[in-house]
Amino acid sequence: GNSVTQMEGPVTLSEEAFLTINCTYTATGYPSLFWYVQYPGEGLQLLLKATKADDKGSNKGFEATYRKETTSFHLEKGSVQVSDSAVYFCALTTDSNYQLIWGAGTKLIIKP
Amino acid sequence: DADVTQTPRNRITKTGKRIMLECSQTKGHDRMYWYRQDPGLGLRLIYYSFDVKDINKGEISDGYSVSRQAQAKFSLSLESAIPNQTALYFCATSGVDSTDTQYFGPGTRLTVL
Numbered sequence: 001g002n003s004v005t006q007m008e009g010p011v012t013l014s015e016e017a018f019l020t021i022n023c024t025y026t027a028t029g030y031p032s033l034f035w036y037v038q039y040p041g042e043g044l045q046l047l048l049k050a051t052k053a054d055d056k057g058s059n060k061g062f063e064a065t066y067r068k069e070t071t072s073f074h075l076e077k078g079s080v081q082v083s084d085s086a087v088y089f090c091a092l093t094t095d096s097n098y099q100l101i102w103g104a105g106t107k108l109i110i111k112p
Numbered sequence: 113d114a115d116v117t118q119t120p121r122n123r124i125t126k127t128g129k130r131i132m133l134e135c136s137q138t139k140g141h142d143r144m145y146w147y148r149q150d151p152g153l154g155l156r157l158i159y160y161s162f163d164v165k166d167i168n169k170g171e172i173s174d175g176y177s178v179s180r181q182a183q184a185k186f187s188l189s190l191e192s193a194i195p196n197q198t199a200l201y202f203c204a205t206s207g208v209d210s211t212d213t214q215y216f217g218p219g220t221r222l223t224v225l
Contacts, residue, residue: 032211042219043116043217043218044216045216089154094210102154102155102156
């Protein structure tokens with residue numbers, strides 16, 4: 001079946017550090033891949049997405065590249081800020097399944 | 113105004129009580145979803161609705177029921193609440209394409225004593 005695996009958190013970094021949050025997936029068909037972010041006390045919101053292999057999604061300085069050969073969609077940011085502290089979720093859908101399949105989420109803590 | 117609203121935002125109730133969580137959206141979308149979030153488990157789908165007459169069970173529908181009163185309204189009921197239903201509940205809505213963004217409400221924190 002379809003599944004998403006994320007690196008466990010919390011991930012704690014200092015401000016201006018480089019961020020990588022790993023996400024790998026298992027899917028039948030041709031999945032679309034998403035990163036959602038949940039700031040403290042809020043609902044989830046889309047951060048970025050990629051709908052086919054080799055696509056790069058980007059937003060707010062975050063990037064992720066859809067790598068079909070490694071079934072990965074790792075989230076990266078070159079210089080994190082305290083305001084990036086949140087929980088990040090990787091997710092996928094496939095053409096045959098309109099439901100989002102979610103990873104467990106990775107909590108990111110940025111210290112000043 | 114928020115695109116997706118949920119009421120109440122917080123609720124404490126007792127075992128055996130019936131509880132209804134309400135969701136409204138102004139996105140004009142046909143598709144709506146109810147999720148449950150537990151620490152370390154991510155989001156799990158309870159029910160989803162592709163339109164007013166199309167309601168489907170998700171991964172963890174036991175103990176829950178839903179009603180789609182209109183395109184914009186989708187409510188979740190716990191017929192007889194139990195403590196392991198203590199969680200954060202989210203409503204979401206999306207367009208009809210599998211690549212469409214899901215838009216989430218702010219969540220309802222439910223505690224069952």
